[in-house]
Amino acid sequence: MSRQHVDHREIAAFAQDKVNLPKDWADTYRAQARGLRERLERYLDEHPDFTLKRMQLSGSLAKGTALKTLNDIDVACYVSGANAPHEISALLDYIAERLRKAYPNFSADQVKPQTYSVTVSFKGSGLDVDVVPILYDGDPQWYGNLVSQEDGSFLKTSIPLHLDFCKKRKQAQEKHFAQVVRLVKYWARRMKAENSDFRFKSFMVELILAKLCDDGLDFSDYPDALQHFFTYVARTRMREKIVFTDCYAASRVGSFTEPVQIIDPVNEVNNVSRLYTGANADLIVDAALEAGDAIDSALYAPTKQETVRYWQKVFGPAFQG
Ligand SMILES: Nc1ncnc2c1ncn2[C@@H]1O[C@H](COP(=O)(O)OP(=O)(O)OP(=O)(O)O)[C@@H](O)[C@H]1O
Ligand SMILES: [Mg+2]
Numbered sequence: 001m002s003r004q005h006v007d008h009r010e011i012a013a014f015a016q017d018k019v020n021l022p023k024d025w026a027d028t029y030r031a032q033a034r035g036l037r038e039r040l041e042r043y044l045d046e047h048p049d050f051t052l053k054r055m056q057l058s059g060s061l062a063k064g065t066a067l068k069t070l071n072d073i074d075v076a077c078y079v080s081g082a083n084a085p086h087e088i089s090a091l092l093d094y095i096a097e098r099l100r101k102a103y104p105n106f107s108a109d110q111v112k113p114q115t116y117s118v119t120v121s122f123k124g125s126g127l128d129v130d131v132v133p134i135l136y137d138g139d140p141q142w143y144g145n146l147v148s149q150e151d152g153s154f155l156k157t158s159i160p161l162h163l164d165f166c167k168k169r170k171q172a173q174e175k176h177f178a179q180v181v182r183l184v185k186y187w188a189r190r191m192k193a194e195n196s197d198f199r200f201k202s203f204m205v206e207l208i209l210a211k212l213c214d215d216g217l218d219f220s221d222y223p224d225a226l227q228h229f230f231t232y233v234a235r236t237r238m239r240e241k242i243v244f245t246d247c248y249a250a251s252r253v254g255s256f257t258e259p260v261q262i263i264d265p266v267n268e269v270n271n272v273s274r275l276y277t278g279a280n281a282d283l284i285v286d287a288a289l290e291a292g293d294a295i296d297s298a299l300y301a302p303t304k305q306e307t308v309r310y311w312q313k314v315f316g317p318a319f320q321g
Pocket of ligand 2: 060
């Protein structure tokens with residue numbers, strides 16, 4: 001790759017400037033989630049039979065993979081399963097009612113059931129917190145039934161084990177794993193903005209990159225790591241089954257009928273991409289082919305201006321080289 005006009009350094013600077021959530025914002029948002037968690041813990045000390053058991057920061061803010069455009073704070077709420085309604089809208093009302101009890105300083109309208117979660121809005125500064133229910137029966141590894149934010153179904157999984165999974169890859173390639181995740185998410189977000197049919201869930205991006213990381217790809221050169229990601233997607237057409245062995249043996253993973261098969265690293269029967277159709281996969285593949293071609297063309301581009309123009313096909317006009 002010709003590195004004369006745009007190199008790793010320029011991509012790293014772009015990431016720092018335009019892609020990443022600044023650290024002090026992330027700290028503020030994490031403190032906001034911590035406040036919710038600690039207040040619930042205090043309430044539980046006095047009301048040990050209360051059925052909301054724990055608030056756990058989850059999602060990209062917990063993993064250190066959030067983008068600057070983050071628009072809410074994901075917090076999982078563990079609800080003891082025995083008496084809670086299992087029908088989604090009744091469950092959300094049940095949680096909202098109890099949140100209002102545990103947090104009496106919130107006015108009723110600050111706690112609102114949405115389609116598959118309950119939002120807690122903070123007046124003034126700060127983002128809203130998106131409280132996602134997990135029906136929980138006391139499992140020591142915090143397995144429970146997470147309400148899918150895609151279709152409201154219950155998915156057996158463990159958020160703390162997901163955080164461990166991600167942490168391992170972050171430690172294997174310090175700084176770079178999380179950075180490449182954010183760069184690819186930024187690209188995917190742009191593709192979504194351009195085409196409303198395009199979908200590519202952040203968790204899937206992260207799992208594909210975890211697989212490349214486990215296979216030995218070096219993430220320390222961003223143009224190169226990005227090109228490998230796009231090439232992998234184009235070569236496999238998103239039809240290669242992805243399995244991890246952190247929590248179970250590969251032989252335990254059965255067969256699936258869905259076209260895209262990226263298996264939850266903490267539950268071998270949960271296909272994270274179960275709702276992706278062949279058409280969804282093809283759109284991802286087409287976009288990856290274009291992005292890969294653009295990065296290749298950046299190699300041959302004779303001038304800085306042209307090189308930047310090719311990188312803008314990947315990252316949009318915010319990329320200025
Ligand atoms: N299908 C699923 N099966 C199991 N767990 C899931 C599934 N989808 C999401 N999760 C859990 O929810 C978390 C958040 O996933 P999501 O795809 O919303 O990404 P994110 O990291 O929060 O990114 P973003 O910055 O786009 O919000 C994941 O880290 C995972 O713990
Ligand atoms: Mg999220």
